[in-house]
Every structure is written in C-alpha cells, then in structure tokens.
Amino acid sequence: MTEGDLLTAMPENEDEQKYVLRLFVTGASPVSVRAINNLKVILEKHLNDNYELEIIDVHQQPLMVKDEDITAVPMLLKKFPLPFRRLVGDMSDYEKVLRGLGLK
Amino acid sequence: MFMAVTDANENHAFRHESLQKTLTGIPGLDDITMGGLPKGRPTLVCGGPGCGKTLFSLEFIVKGALQFNEPGVFMAFEEKADELAANVVSLGFDLEELQREKKVKIDYVHVDKSEIEETGEYNLDGLFIRLGYAIDSIGAKRVVLDTIENLFSGLSNEGILRSELRRLFQWLKEKGVTAIITGERGENTLTRQGLEEYVSDCVILLDHRVINQISTRRLRIVKYRGSLHGTNEYPFLIDDEGISVLPVTSLTLNKKVSSESISSGIDELNNMMSKNGFFRGSSILVSGTAGTGKTSIAGSFIDASCKNKEKCLFFAFEESPAQIIRNMSSINIDLQAHIDSGLLEFFASRPTLYGLEMHLVAIHKAIKKSKPSVVVLDPITNLITVGSVSEVKAMLVRLIDFLQEEQITVMFTALSMNTIVNDQTDEGVSSLVDCWLMIKDIESNGERNRGLYIMKSRGMQHSNQIREFVITDHGLELIDVYLGPDGILTGSAREAQILQEETGEVLHTNALGRKDRELLRRRKVLEAKIDSLRFEFESAEEELNKVYIEEELKKEFMEQTRQKMTDIRKGAGYRNEK
Structure with a gap:
C-alpha cells in the first residue's frame, strides 16, 4: 500500500510533509459552505492535522484571485506536495477529491 | 389617439x-x-x-x-x-x-x-x-x-x-x-x-x-x-x-464634379480636346497592345502634373520604380526630380502579392495617407492574374468611386493582348471611365507604328482623328496622320510619301518654270507679231487715207474748175443775146 507507506512515513518529518492547501470561496454562499464542510470532513479523515488550509473569500482578495489564476469557485489549490492541482466544485465527489489531493 | x-x-x-x-x-x-x-x-x-x-x-x-x-x-x-x-x-x-x-x-x-x-x-x-x-x-x-x-x-x-x-x-x-x-x-x-x-x-x-x-x-x-x-x-x-x-462601395452617385482641366502632358493631345486637357477628378483609361507606350503616356501625365505642383501617386504593378524612372529618363522625363521634391510617390507591388481586395485596401490606404491629386495605376490588366475580369471590374468600380469622391484624377493603363481581352476591357471599364485613349498598332510596309485616338471623352468636344504617336528622345509627340492617295500612311511610309511629294514639288516647280518661260517666249513672239501687224495696218491705213485725201482734193479742184467753166460760159451767152 503506497498510501499507507506515505501516511506512516509522514509523521517522521512532519513540518516538511504538511499539505499546503488554499481554498477560494465566495463569502457564505451555499456552495461555498458546502465545499468547506465537505473538504474539512475529508481532510480530517485522511490527513488528520497534517495540513494547512487557508480559506480565502474572493470578494475580499481580488488581487490574489488574479495571482492564483482563479476562475471557477470554489477552487482548492494543492500547493504542496507536488504536483500542483486545482480542485473545482463543492467537494461533494469524494473520489475525485481524494484523487485530486493524491490520496488515492 | x-x-x-x-x-x-x-x-x-x-x-x-x-x-x-x-x-x-x-x-x-x-x-x-x-x-x-x-x-x-x-x-x-x-x-x-x-x-x-x-x-x-x-x-x-x-x-x-x-x-x-x-x-x-x-x-x-x-x-x-x-x-x-x-x-x-x-x-x-x-x-x-x-x-x-x-x-x-x-x-x-x-x-x-x-x-x-x-x-x-x-x-x-x-x-x-x-x-x-x-x-x-x-x-x-x-x-x-x-x-x-x-x-x-x-x-x-x-x-x-x-x-x-x-x-x-x-x-x-x-x-x-x-x-x-x-x-x-x-x-x-x-x-x-x-x-x-x-x-x-x-x-x-x-x-x-x-x-x-x-x-x-x-x-x-x-x-x-x-x-x-x-x-x-x-x-x-x-x-x-x-x-x-475597406468600406467598398458608396451607394450613391452624388459626387462633386469639377470643370477645371488638367494637362495630359502632351500638348498635341491637349489640343485634341476642347477643354485643353482632362477634367480634374475624372478617370482616364489608356489602353493599347504591348509596347505601345502606355506607361510613357502615364509618365508624361505624371511629369506635367508634378510640374504643376500636384501631388502624384504611381502604383506600379509591372515594373519597379527604378525601372520606370530609368525608362522615363530615356524620353526626357525626369521622375527622380519629382520624387526628390516629394511630389511623386511610387507604390510598386506584384499583383500576386495578395488578392485583389487587398490591393484595393492597400491603394486606399496609400491614397488616404499621402492625399494625392493625381493617381496612376500601371497596368490594371495585370491584376487579372489574381482575379477574374468581373472581379477586377468590381474592384475598379469601387476604386473609381472612391477616387471621384476624393476628387482625384486617375489614369489607368490597360493592356489589350488580343481582341478578346480588348472586348473585355471595353465592357469592363469603358462605362466607368470618363476619358478613354486608345493606342492602336498600325501595321503596314513591314513596320509597326502607333496611332492614338480619343475613344471617348465625357463632357467635352474631342478630335476624331487618329494621330500618329511618336516616342522621341525629347518626349512624346502626336503627329497628324498622313493621308496619302492610298490611305493612312505612318512611320517611314509617311516619311517616304513626304519625301516623294517634296521631290514631286521640286519637279513640278521646275516644269512649271519651263512652261512659264515658254509661255513668255510665245507671248513675246506673239506680241512681236501683233506689233508688225499693227504697223502693217497703219501703213495700209495711211495708204487708204492718202487715196481719200487725193480724191477729196481732186473733187474740190474739179468743183472749182467747173465753177470757173460755168462762169466763162455765162459771159459769152450774154453777149450773143444782145
């Protein structure tokens, strides 16, 4: 099980292996709320606390929207570990979220 | 309501x-x-x-x-x-x-x-x-x-x-x-x-x-x-x-017209038209077969216009500007001087460089940019290589339309390769142009000469004569076509005919001189005869007069004698009666 190996290997150098995630949402719209909730459930289940999640409201940070090249919202950026991925949608498709995060 | x-x-x-x-x-x-x-x-x-x-x-x-x-x-x-x-x-x-x-x-x-x-x-x-x-x-x-x-x-x-x-x-x-x-x-x-x-x-x-x-x-x-x-x-x-x-067509026909005229650059040609040149803002077509001097006419027109301080644009589709300048200098037209003074600009492009429409757009652009008052396109027939005749016609309609709007005088040259193409040119362009100069080859006596005539010239009287068109090293000339006893004579035949007639003239004058002298002599002889006859008559008259006088004298004397005799007889009779 490669994933098992990865998970067991991770705690050894915790700081470096932390997932760096950035989620862009639009305020408290239903789809954004859904995305945040869905994502948190998945992350808790698969990564425990081994992640850093930053939630950004696109209305508040238009410059960052441009810099991060955001189009569709909600959008989750997996900045670390590589490869860089973008997860679009309300995170309701668990399989795809896991695949996108490289957890499956 | x-x-x-x-x-x-x-x-x-x-x-x-x-x-x-x-x-x-x-x-x-x-x-x-x-x-x-x-x-x-x-x-x-x-x-x-x-x-x-x-x-x-x-x-x-x-x-x-x-x-x-x-x-x-x-x-x-x-x-x-x-x-x-x-x-x-x-x-x-x-x-x-x-x-x-x-x-x-x-x-x-x-x-x-x-x-x-x-x-x-x-x-x-x-x-x-x-x-x-x-x-x-x-x-x-x-x-x-x-x-x-x-x-x-x-x-x-x-x-x-x-x-x-x-x-x-x-x-x-x-x-x-x-x-x-x-x-x-x-x-x-x-x-x-x-x-x-x-x-x-x-x-x-x-x-x-x-x-x-x-x-x-x-x-x-x-x-x-x-x-x-x-x-x-x-x-x-x-x-x-x-x-x-390119906004290709203006749908209306309400353009300004000018009655001002603009010189063609050839004096004799100007004289063939009642306005002493083309109308400003009109379109002129010069058509003829290969090598008839169409470009030279265009060059001459450009030269005259530049000398009148008109801004000119020359669109060359056949020759490069350098080539045209060189060729024109051989007939004493210095186009380089006009380029240097900024009055003349050349736009040379191969017809196949891009499509017809592109040419039109390019021409449009160039004209809009340099705002000339005279434009020459030499030759439009080369454009047929990139489009059909009808397309070229459509393009020219739009071009002429645009030029007339801008009051620009335009001269096209068109090559008529054979009668078919010539007919096409007739159909295609003649209804568009205001003035049409035709240059025809006149072939006779084993040589080819050029004859120029004005096919049409809207809005003015024009000569209906065919003139011989001669390219000399000091420019273009139109010569009255020589009408000999056998028809139109051109080129060397014309020269020969002139020579022949000059010889004839000399001979004729010579013959006339001889006849005149003969007449004079005859006259002198006759006059001499008349004199002698008059003298004869005078002497005869005198003779006759002499007889008359004698007769008169005799008559008078006889009268006197009879009187005397009567007197004598009267005296004697009286005495006898006594």
Whole structure:
C-alpha cells in the first residue's frame, strides 16, 4: 500500500510533509459552505492535522484571485506536495477529491 | 389617439438611446457599422484560426485607450500578456507602456484541464471578481474576452459554463462596458459553443480565404440589432499599422464634379480636346497592345502634373520604380526630380502579392495617407492574374468611386493582348471611365507604328482623328496622320510619301518654270507679231487715207474748175443775146 507507506512515513518529518492547501470561496454562499464542510470532513479523515488550509473569500482578495489564476469557485489549490492541482466544485465527489489531493 | 402619439415619441426616444455606439478606431469599420460597436453591450467577433480575431479585439482596446481615452481590459484565455505584447510590438502598440499608464489591463486566464479536478457544483465567480476588479481599477470602458470558449476545454460541466456565460454577458451589460467576445468558428455554427446564442446584439464574422493560392481576409457584420449596417463582405488588411477595413462601395452617385482641366502632358493631345486637357477628378483609361507606350503616356501625365505642383501617386504593378524612372529618363522625363521634391510617390507591388481586395485596401490606404491629386495605376490588366475580369471590374468600380469622391484624377493603363481581352476591357471599364485613349498598332510596309485616338471623352468636344504617336528622345509627340492617295500612311511610309511629294514639288516647280518661260517666249513672239501687224495696218491705213485725201482734193479742184467753166460760159451767152 503506497498510501499507507506515505501516511506512516509522514509523521517522521512532519513540518516538511504538511499539505499546503488554499481554498477560494465566495463569502457564505451555499456552495461555498458546502465545499468547506465537505473538504474539512475529508481532510480530517485522511490527513488528520497534517495540513494547512487557508480559506480565502474572493470578494475580499481580488488581487490574489488574479495571482492564483482563479476562475471557477470554489477552487482548492494543492500547493504542496507536488504536483500542483486545482480542485473545482463543492467537494461533494469524494473520489475525485481524494484523487485530486493524491490520496488515492 | 393622443396617447398613441406620445407612445410613438417615447419609443422613438428610447430607440435613439439604444443606438448609442462606441467608435472602434479601426479605419473603415466605423463606416460600415455607421458609428462603431453598440455601446455598453457585448459584440461577438468570430472566425476561423488565424483570421485576426485577437488582433481585432486588441486594436479595439489599444485604439480606445489612445484615441478615445477609454481604458480597456483585455482578458486573454489563449496568450500570455507578454506574448500578446510581443505580438503587437510590430504594429507599434506598446502594451507594457499602456499598462503602466493604467490605460490597459491585460489579464491572462489559464485553464489547464490536466491540473483540474472537478468535484461538484461550482460557478465562475472567480472570473467575475477578476474582471470586475480589473474594470474598476482602471475605470475601463472596454472589455475583451479572448477567447472565452477556452473555458470549455478546461472545465467539462457544460451546463454550468453555459449558464455562467449567460450570466457573465448579462453582468457585462449591467457594468455598461462595451465588450468584444471572440469565438472560434464552429462546424455549422458561428462559434463552437454557440456563443452567438448569448451575444446577440452584434456579431462580426472574420474570414480568411485562400482562392487561387492568394489569401484574402474579409469581414462581415452578421447582425447588428437596432442599427443599420453594411451587409457586404468587406475585405480587410492586416499590415504594419494594424487592421484596416475597406468600406467598398458608396451607394450613391452624388459626387462633386469639377470643370477645371488638367494637362495630359502632351500638348498635341491637349489640343485634341476642347477643354485643353482632362477634367480634374475624372478617370482616364489608356489602353493599347504591348509596347505601345502606355506607361510613357502615364509618365508624361505624371511629369506635367508634378510640374504643376500636384501631388502624384504611381502604383506600379509591372515594373519597379527604378525601372520606370530609368525608362522615363530615356524620353526626357525626369521622375527622380519629382520624387526628390516629394511630389511623386511610387507604390510598386506584384499583383500576386495578395488578392485583389487587398490591393484595393492597400491603394486606399496609400491614397488616404499621402492625399494625392493625381493617381496612376500601371497596368490594371495585370491584376487579372489574381482575379477574374468581373472581379477586377468590381474592384475598379469601387476604386473609381472612391477616387471621384476624393476628387482625384486617375489614369489607368490597360493592356489589350488580343481582341478578346480588348472586348473585355471595353465592357469592363469603358462605362466607368470618363476619358478613354486608345493606342492602336498600325501595321503596314513591314513596320509597326502607333496611332492614338480619343475613344471617348465625357463632357467635352474631342478630335476624331487618329494621330500618329511618336516616342522621341525629347518626349512624346502626336503627329497628324498622313493621308496619302492610298490611305493612312505612318512611320517611314509617311516619311517616304513626304519625301516623294517634296521631290514631286521640286519637279513640278521646275516644269512649271519651263512652261512659264515658254509661255513668255510665245507671248513675246506673239506680241512681236501683233506689233508688225499693227504697223502693217497703219501703213495700209495711211495708204487708204492718202487715196481719200487725193480724191477729196481732186473733187474740190474739179468743183472749182467747173465753177470757173460755168462762169466763162455765162459771159459769152450774154453777149450773143444782145
């Protein structure tokens, strides 16, 4: 099980292996709320606390929207570990979220 | 009733409001659209790959910023900002500088399917925010989305995309920005994703066609809601100054005319026309077979015009400018001097360089730029190599139309290769031109000479004679054609006839002299005879007179004698009676 190996290997150098995630949402719209909730459930289940999640409201940070090249919202950026991925949608498709995060 | 009137007025006012337009700044396009794109609404610009969509929309933004002080946002889905900037440097657009001045904002939106995972429902708020922020940050009045359909390649949920695009266009309208949305042409639709469904105010179709290995770009306004617009396909050109569209036809025939005349450069030719030259602003066709001196006539016309301080443009489709200058100097026409003084400009291009329409656009552009009063096209028949006769005709109609509008005198030269082509020229151009000079070959006695005549010259009396057209090393000359006893004589036959007649003259005068002398002698002889006869007569008369006098004298004497005798007899008788 490669994933098992990865998970067991991770705690050894915790700081470096932390997932760096950035989620862009639009305020408290239903789809954004859904995305945040869905994502948190998945992350808790698969990564425990081994992640850093930053939630950004696109209305508040238009410059960052441009810099991060955001189009569709909600959008989750997996900045670390590589490869860089973008997860679009309300995170309701668990399989795809896991695949996108490289957890499956 | 009264209500109805008010309604109509309101409707009218409303319609007027809805027709507000935004000038694009693209030469020609604003004429076709009669004032530009619909203000505050999105316009769809679609076409196949390489048809100039991006350039078109970029020019809309740049011209807006430079000419109309309307900042613009360019949202690029295909090319990065620096790539875009690099692409248009050659057109003289400095996007970097414009961005620094906050007149233009370029936002590159990259959607890469390979790094995207779709995990459920979403919307395009990110795009809205970015666009909204860009618009607000520079106070943009113009927006371009190039090519928004690329979203469909990155995101797969078409249902969401379509409803989001519909929302986007609606949102753009609410923002009051004039937008251009570009779209790639689809199989049977204007755009692959059917954007025309959402953007329905104005749709412009760009086209890039290759016919006979020559490419022509064309533009057509497919629809323009609530506005009149030109419906034809208009050729457009992309060159070092960007796009220029050609508003090809003016539909009216209400051009100004001039009764001023302009010299043809050949005195004898001027004398053949009652106005002593061509009308200013008229079109002149010089046609003839190969090597009849058509270009020389054009050169001579240019020379005369330049000497009158007229600005001239020479479009050469056959020879290079250097070649024409050299050739003209051999007949004592110094075109180089006119080039140096800035009065003459050459535009040389191979006909096959681009399509007919492109030539027309290029000619248009050159004329608009240097504003000449005399234009020469040499020769128009070469253009037939890139188009059919009817196409060339259509092009010339538009060109002449344009030139007359601008009051520019134009001279075309046309090569008539054989009778068929000649007929075509007749049909094709004769109804368009105001003045038609024909140069004919006159072949006789094993040599070929040129005869020039005026086929037509609208609005003036003109000579119906064929003149012999001679190219000498000091210029062009027209000589009265020599009418000998056997018909028209030209060239050496004419010279021979002249010589012969001169000899005849000499002989004739000589013969006349002899006859005169003979006559004089005869006269002298006769006069001598007359004198002698008169003397004879006088002597005879004298003789006769002498007899008369003697007779008289005798008569008188006899009378006296008889008297005496009577007297004597009377005396004797008296005595006897006593």
